[in-house]
Amino acid sequence: MNDWRERFPGVAEAEWRDWRWQQRHALRTPEALARLFPLTEAERRGLELTRASFRLGVTPYYASLIDADHPSCPIRRQAIPVAAEAAGAPGDLRDPLGEDAHRPARSVVHKYRDRVLFLAGDTCSVYCRHCTRRRITGGEEGGFDRSAMEEGVAYVRAHPEVRDVLVSGGDPLVLADERLEWLLGLLREVPHVQILRLATRAPVTNPMRVTPELARLLRRFAPLFVVTHFNHAKECTPDAAEACGLLVDAGVPVENQSVLLRGVNSTARNVRTLNEKLLTFRVRPYYLHQGDLAEGTGHLRTPLSCGLGILEELRGRTSGLAIPHLAVDLPGGLGKVTVQPSWLLGRADAGGADAGGHWFRSYEGRRAFYPDPPEADCGCPYDAVFYGDDA
Template sequence: MIPKATFPHATDAEWRDWRWQQRHALTSAEALGRVVPLTDAERRGLALAEGRSRIAVTPYYASLMDPDHPSCPVRMQVIPAPGEATLAFGDLEDPIGEEPHRPARAIVHKYRDRALFLAVDRCAVYCRHCTRRRITFGEDGAFDRAAVDEGIAYVRAHPEVRDVIVSGGDPLVLSDDRLEAILAGLRAIPHVQVLRVATRAPVTCPMRITDDLAAMLRRFAPLFLVTHFNHPKECTPEAREACERLVDHGVPVENQTVLLRGVNSSARILGDLFERLLTFRVRPYYLHQGDLAAGTSHLRTPLEAGVEILERLRGRTSGLAIPHLAVDLPGGGGKVTLQPTYLLGEGEQGGRGHWLRNHRGERYFYPEPPGRDCTCPYEEVYYGGADGALDGARADGRAAPEGET
C-alpha cells in the first residue's frame, strides 16, 4: 500500500486527520520519488518548476497515483511537465481578465450581481492546470485578516451583489473558525442571497469534510459547495463519503470539471465520471475548456474536442450527467457555453417550422405555432414595471456577457 510505504509511522488516526494531510504534503522531487518512480520528463518538469511555482500533494491524493504509468491522470495533474516552462501562443498571466475587476485585494467583481471572494492564496494540492496560478503559484502574498475585512466591507457597500463565491486558492485549507468568520461576515449582509464555496477538498483531501464542517456550512444556507473532480480515478470511497456527508447535512454539491488533454479528453472517461458523480449525489455543472493560463498549453484541448465529447454523450447517458461546456473568454469577456448544433434550419411541411436532428443524425420537423408574440401580460403587474432586471448586468455598467462567474 503506497501510503504506508511512504509514511510507515502514520497511524490510522493521523491518516484521517486533514491537518496531518496538509502538514505532510509532498513538495519535492525527493518526496514524490518515494511514492512513484519519476520519469526523466517528470524530474525535468520538477526541476524547472523549482523557484517558479508551488508544488504540494497531500499523501491521500498521492496514494491515487499509479506508480507504473506516467500517463496516470493524477500524476499529470500534480507533477509539473517540462511544458509548463514554455509559453505558447495566446498564453496569459491573467487568462480570464480578473485583475481589471479587482477593486479590493480579496474581491473580483466582473458581474453586477456576483462577486468572487478570494479567501486565501494556498491550496492543499497545486493543480498544474490552475487558472489562478499567478496567485496560487506565485508570491502574491498572504490574504490576511485585513484583506478579508476589506473584502467584506466592499460587498457590504455594493447592494447589487446578491451572490458571493468564496474561493482562492482553496478556502478549505483554512480552519473552521476562520472560514466561519468569512461566511458569517458575508451572510450578515442583507443583500447577499446566495453563498458558494469553491474547493477541491472532497477530491484531494476528503477527510477535510468533517461533520463539524458540514454542519457549519449548513448554517449559512442557501450555500452551495462547488468541487472539482476531473477523472473517475478520483471517485474513491473516501470522496463519496465526503460528498454524501455534505449532502446529508443539507449542503448541495456541484462539480466543475476541467477538460484536460490526455487526462480526461474522451467521452468514455467523462461519461463514466459524470455518472459516478450522480451516484455521489453531486451534479455535474460545468465542463470547462482549459483557460489560457501561462504554461498550460500542453493540457488544453482544441475547442471542437469538447463539443465532440458532448455530442457523443447526448442520448447515451442521462441529461443529468451532461454538464454545460463553458469557455471563459480571454480578457474578461465572461463565460459562454458551447454545444453541438441540432438546429438544421427553417422549413415547411404543411406549415412553417424548423428541422432539427437528434443524436443519431435523424431529422425531425418541429412545427411553429401561429403568431410570434411571447410577451407575458402579467409580468409588469407582478414585478411592478417594465423589465430592467438584466440591464447593466456587468459591474462596470457595460452589457453583460452570457454566462456567470
C-alpha cells in the same frame, strides 16, 4: 489504487484521517516524490524547471492514488509537473481571465454585475498543474490576511447589486473552521447577499477535511452551495464519496466543475464515467471547462472540437443529469459562455411547405421538424401584476 499503508508505513490511521496532518505533510520537493515512486525524465525536468515559478504540493492522500507504473496516470498528470509546463504555448496569458482589471479590492473580482469572486487565500492542499490562477496560488502576491478579507467584505456591503458571492482562492477549505466561520458570517450578514458558493477541491485532494462539524457549519449559512472539482473517475474513491455524502446529508448542495485536460480526461468515455459516478455521490455535474490560457498549461489544453465532440457522444447515451455545460471563459475578462453541438439544422421559411418551423437532427442523425405556433407573441400579461410595474 495502492493501499496508502504501503507508501506511508508507520503512519497511524488517526494521523491519516486528520486533514491537518494531510496538509502539514504535503509532498513539496522532488525528493519527497521520488521516495514514493520512480520519476520519469520529463517529471524530473519539470520539477527542476518549475521550481521557481509555481508551487509544488501533493497531499499524502492524493499521492496514494497515483499509479506508480504509468506516467499518464490522471492523478499524476494533475499533480506532478512535466518539462512541457515550463515551455510557452500560443495564447498563454499571465491573467487568462482578465481578473486583475476587475479587482476593486485585493480579495474581490467583480466582472458580473450581480456576483463577485471572493479570494479567501492563496494556498491549496494540492497545487494542480492546470491551475488558472497560478499568479496568485503560486505565492506571487503573498497571503490574504484578515484586513484583506475585511476590505473585501466592505466592498460587497457597499454594492447592493451583488446578490451572489463565490468564495474561492486558492482553496478556502485550507482555512480552519473558525476562520471560515468568521468570513462566511460577515458575508451572510450583508442584507443583499442571497447566495453563497464555496469552491474547493478538498473532497478530491483531502477529503478528510470534510468533517461532520464542517458540514454543519456550512449548513448554517444556507443557501450555500459547494462547488468542487473532480476531473477523473480515479478520484472518485470511498473517501471522496463519504466527504460528498456528509455535505449533502447536512443539506449542503454539491456540484462539480471539471476541466477538460488533454490526455487526462479528454474522451467521452472519461467524462461519462466520471459524471455517472458523481451522480451516485449525489453530486451534480455542472460545467466541463475548456482549459484557460494560463501560462504553463498549453500541453494540457484541447481544441474546442474535442469538447464539442464529447458532448455529441454523450447526448442520448447517458442521462441529461450527466451531461455538463461546455464552458469557455473568454480571455480578457469578457466572461463565461457555453457552447454545444448544433442540433438545429435551420428554419423553414414562410411560404414553403413547412412554413413556420425548424428542422433538427437527433443524436442518431435523424431529421425532425418542429412547427412554430401561429401566434408568436411570447409576452406574459400577468407580469405587470406580479412585478408591480407596467411590463
